[in-house]
Amino acid sequence: DQQVKQNSPSLSVQEGRISILNCDYTNSMFDYFLWYKKYPAEGPTFLISISSIKDKNEDGRFTVFLNKSAKHLSLHIVPSQPGDSAVYFCAASAEYGNKLVFGAGTILRVKS
Amino acid sequence: EAGVTQSPTHLIKTRGQQVTLRCSPISGHTSVYWYQQALGLGLQFLLWYDEGEERNRGNFPPRFSGRQFPNYSSELNVNALELEDSALYLCASSLPPESGGYTFGSGTRLTVV
Secondary structure: OOOEEOOOOEEEEEOOOOEEEEEEEOOOOOOEEEEEEEOOOOOOEEEEEEEOOOOEEEEOOEEEEEEOOOOEEEEEEOOOOHHHOEEEEEEEEOOOOOOOEEOOOEEEEEEO | OOOOEEEOOEEEEOOOOOEEEEEEOOOOOOEEEEEEEOOOOOEEEEEEEEOOEEEEEOOOOOOEEEEEOOOOOEEEEEOOOOHHHOEEEEEEEEOOOOOOOOEEOOOEEEEEO
């Protein structure tokens, strides 16, 4: 069963515009959410996280929003840059330090 | 600081063979996680080791196994390889509990022919 879903396999955005990547989850026990970025031939790298006690977390150009009632989170990248082109994975955890459950990923292409 | 290192980077094996993948976590990290990323799929959780013990296991058959050594490095063993085991195998480490995410290695690309 897919507990974490990223329904958009790909997204194409113009440089300088906003990129919005979405993620839905089904397990109400999840209380910690993360976004990872992955380039080809490299391991995923941590981008930003949010705990269930918050609804927003910002780090530079990256903002994650969490809507617990809708079991939905999104990653906003503003402004988008060509170097942001990568696969973005949403992940969730039901217990601090426990395993992360990943979505299938969204390929982001930022066009210059 | 050295990151998570995995070896080998690439591997080609024949169906039915056995393979061992290795992972060295970041110094001081006691937890090691193994994930499989098959083509077109997300990261599927395989195994979690902490302080030498298996803490959690994903929905994979018993021919996937592993261990963690006293220096916290880890091995992932896959027996009786099948074609669908072809994937990128990623190792990650963390120091539980951690406020950030895992640190991943670059992975081992396994091809089963």
